Amino acid sequence: MNTQILHIEFEPAEGAVLRLIGLVERRGYDVRSINLPISSEGRMNLDLGVCARDNNRDIGVLRRQIHRLIGVRRVLGGMEQTELCNGGQNG
Amino acid sequence: MTAIPNTLQTEAPAQNTLAPTGAELVVSALRDQGVDMVFGYPGGAIMPLYDALPGSGLKHILVRHEQAAAFAADAYARATGRAGVCFATSGPGATNLLTGIANAYMDSVPLIAITGQVPTSVLGTDAFQEIDIFGMALPVVKHSFLVRNAEDIPQVIAEAFEIATSGRPGPVLIDLPKDVAQSRMPKPRAVSVAKTVLRAPDPVAIAEAETLLKRAKRPVLYIGGGVVKAGAGDALRRFNMLAGIPAVSTLTGLGVLRTDSDDFYGMLGMHGSKEANILVQESDLLLVCGARFDDRATGKLDGFAPGAKVIHLDCDPAEIGKLRDADAGVQGDLKASLEALSVGILDISPWRAKAQDLKKRHKFNYNAPGAGIFAPAFLDELSRTAGDNFVATCDVGQHQMWVAQHCRFSRPEAHLTSGGLGAMGYGIPAGIGAKLARPDDCVVTITGDGSIMMNIQELATIRRYGVPLKIVLFDNSTLGLVRQWQELFFDGNYSEVDLYDNPDFADVARAFGVEAFTVSRREQTSAAIERLLRTNGPVLAHVRIDPRENVWPLVPPGKSNAEMMERKS
Numbered sequence: 102m103n104t105q106i107l108h109i110e111f112e113p114a115e116g117a118v119l120r121l122i123g124l125v126e127r128r129g130y131d132v133r134s135i136n137l138p139i140s141s142e143g144r145m146n147l148d149l150g151v152c153a154r155d156n157n158r159d160i161g162v163l164r165r166q167i168h169r170l171i172g173v174r175r176v177l178g179g180m181e182q183t184e185l186c187n188g189g190q191n192g
Numbered sequence: 193m194t195a196i197p198n199t200l201q202t203e204a205p206a207q208n209t210l211a212p213t214g215a216e217l218v219v220s221a222l223r224d225q226g227v228d229m230v231f232g233y234p235g236g237a238i239m240p241l242y243d244a245l246p247g248s249g250l251k252h253i254l255v256r257h258e259q260a261a262a263f264a265a266d267a268y269a270r271a272t273g274r275a276g277v278c279f280a281t282s283g284p285g286a287t288n289l290l291t292g293i294a295n296a297y298m299d300s301v302p303l304i305a306i307t308g309q310v311p312t313s314v315l316g317t318d319a320f321q322e323i324d325i326f327g328m329a330l331p332v333v334k335h336s337f338l339v340r341n342a343e344d345i346p347q348v349i350a351e352a353f354e355i356a357t358s359g360r361p362g363p364v365l366i367d368l369p370k371d372v373a374q375s376r377m378p379k380p381r382a383v384s385v386a387k388t389v390l391r392a393p394d395p396v397a398i399a400e401a402e403t404l405l406k407r408a409k410r411p412v413l414y415i416g417g418g419v420v421k422a423g424a425g426d427a428l429r430r431f432n433m434l435a436g437i438p439a440v441s442t443l444t445g446l447g448v449l450r451t452d453s454d455d456f457y458g459m460l461g462m463h464g465s466k467e468a469n470i471l472v473q474e475s476d477l478l479l480v481c482g483a484r485f486d487d488r489a490t491g492k493l494d495g496f497a498p499g500a501k502v503i504h505l506d507c508d509p510a511e512i513g514k515l516r517d518a519d520a521g522v523q524g525d526l527k528a529s530l531e532a533l534s535v536g537i538l539d540i541s542p543w544r545a546k547a548q549d550l551k552k553r554h555k556f557n558y559n560a561p562g563a564g565i566f567a568p569a570f571l572d573e574l575s576r577t578a579g580d581n582f583v584a585t586c587d588v589g590q591h592q593m594w595v596a597q598h599c600r601f602s603r604p605e606a607h608l609t610s611g612g613l614g615a616m617g618y619g620i621p622a623g624i625g626a627k628l629a630r631p632d633d634c635v636v637t638i639t640g641d642g643s644i645m646m647n648i649q650e651l652a653t654i655r656r657y658g659v660p661l662k663i664v665l666f667d668n669s670t671l672g673l674v675r676q677w678q679e680l681f682f683d684g685n686y687s688e689v690d691l692y693d694n695p696d697f698a699d700v701a702r703a704f705g706v707e708a709f710t711v712s713r714r715e716q717t718s719a720a721i722e723r724l725l726r727t728n729g730p731v732l733a734h735v736r737i738d739p740r741e742n743v744w745p746l747v748p749p750g751k752s753n754a755e756m757m758e759r760k761s
Contacts, residue, residue: 115326115337115338115340116326116327116330116336116338119327119330120330123330123331124331127331159513159514161513162510162513162514165509165510166510168509168510169359169360169508169509169510170335171334171335171355
């Protein structure tokens with residue numbers, strides 16, 4: 102399966118990153134890469150490389166599930182990044 | 193009803209002019225939200241909050257296990273439409289709440305769970321009764337807070353209520369360290385909470401839905417619990433009064449349409465009615481309102497309603513297309529969506545006639561063989577005798593499915609059940625919460641001999657507060673639904689389901705100070721129901737039933753709803 106990159110913009114809060122990553126794992130995706138750049142005032146950005154564990158997962162549904170979390174402002178992406186599948190990256 | 197003791201009856205602390213503590217801010221913020229009753233159990237880390245209760249105006253219901261506090265608050269919320277509130281201490285108190293929080297999450301119930309926590313200075317040190325409940329609860333809450341400064345308390349409480357009750361409701365956890373609760377805060381942060389406004393339905397999507405509806409020859413209205421949560425029941429009834437679409441519902445959607453109304457065909461799914469499942473399987477259009485295509489409703493998804501297009505109305509965009517693609521997805525306020533849908537009277541007379549014929553042909557036969565009490569007939573008679581103010585709170589197992597199949601419901605808040613989580617032990621605490629919320633209703637807990645033991649200690653709570661809850665305990669001395677599956681799908685290998693050593697439940701109830709009686713013969717059914725309904729105080733009817741009785745019909749696990757079993761082959 103191919104890794105896809107999600108760009109998530111969210112408000113900083115205690116547990117926010119854990120909440121995001123946990124949701125992705127629970128909804129049937131492996132987290133293959135994480136990039137959490139230094140945030141600007143009042144906003145944080147998380148780039149996640151995610152890979153579905155089976156063929157029945159719709160990245161659009163995952164995007165909407167992330168977006169409904171309290172404090173999430175935007176979820177973009179879901180484009181395939183095949184070169185990240187074997188190994189990923191850590192940011 | 194016996195007067196309910198409450199924390200007001202203890203003497204209020206002497207007036208003082210000190211700045212309020214964090215705990216006092218919690219209490220006043222709860223009062224600001226209109227909270228009048230909370231369910232809980234004290235302990236070390238939450239003692240400051242309990243110290244602030246006397247004289248606060250909050251009625252506290254002391255349960256005997258924290259799980260019951262969460263279940264009671266959940267039912268209080270379902271019965272009132274307002275958020276339920278429960279308290280527990282840190283560590284085991286908090287972990288005991290988790291099942292109840294998960295229950296609220298699965299059924300989208302607004303619940304505020306406030307847990308005590310060890311002081312901030314020792315967080316992360318494995319202190320006594322320290323558990324990371326914030327982390328543990330992440331998968332089962334809509335949101336959560338760990339309050340580190342008392343000045344944030346009014347804001348956190350206000351946000352928590354807004355989050356819990358708006359959009360798709362859900363539980364919110366507030367973890368409150370002891371030192372934060374004890375610190376004095378002369379000037380808390382001003383509260384500012386933006387109200388969530390659900391988006392209006394997209395007119396284009398509504399038009400698409402209307403086109404599909406007008407073209408349909410075999411439409412089915414598929415009602416889920418989301419209709420109840422959205423307060424869209426009246427809008428749905430008005431819509432279907434004109435449209436006249438044959439309707440089915442999920443477990444949590446029961447009662448949105450009167451279950452005895454002409455256009456209602458019962459629950460769909462694993463233990464749904466034959467006619468409901470046939471109609472859905474043969475439909476050419478499903479109008480799905482506030483439902484999530486739960487596997488217990490759909491059976492094998494690939495074979496579910498194979499010829500049907502789907503219109504999916506839901507406030508939660510993440511549900512649309514999650515399990516079944518929608519030909520028209522209408523995201524937004526469900527009530528507004530239903531009010532916007534205008535299709536007039538649909539030309540589906542042959543389909544309606546077929547539906548009526550199916551209902552007649554598959555009418556349930558209450559004349560079971562034998563001389564023992566037949567639970568479906570008992571429940572049918574009970575709900576009819578109790579009338580329109582009947583409220584059932586269910587435990588989980590065969591009796592839960594019999595309630596869904598055979599009780600008559602005239603409104604959705606009359607059927608309180610653990611739907612998504614399927615949590616045994618829900619019934620009695622839920623009965624307490626529902627009866628305290630709706631004291632004028634005839635609240636009956638329907639439980640089984642397996643389930644009741646999960647929270648039987650709450651008979652003490654019933655006694656303590658004189659809650660006039662009626663309990664029907666169907667006792668087949670076995671874990672009936674598991675036994676049924678072992679009989680049908682595990683070659684009769686009955687593994688660990690025999691509860692031959694149950695106590696005498698009537699004696700147990702009496703030991704807790706609750707009136708109780710036992711019946712086992714069919715001719716005792718009417719008298720038992722009469723005694724149950726006319727008893728003023730709490731009462732338990734211990735109803736012995738045949739352990740070999742199964743719930744029918746049944747869609748075998750992993751099979752399509754087209755493959756319903758009506759009896760063992």
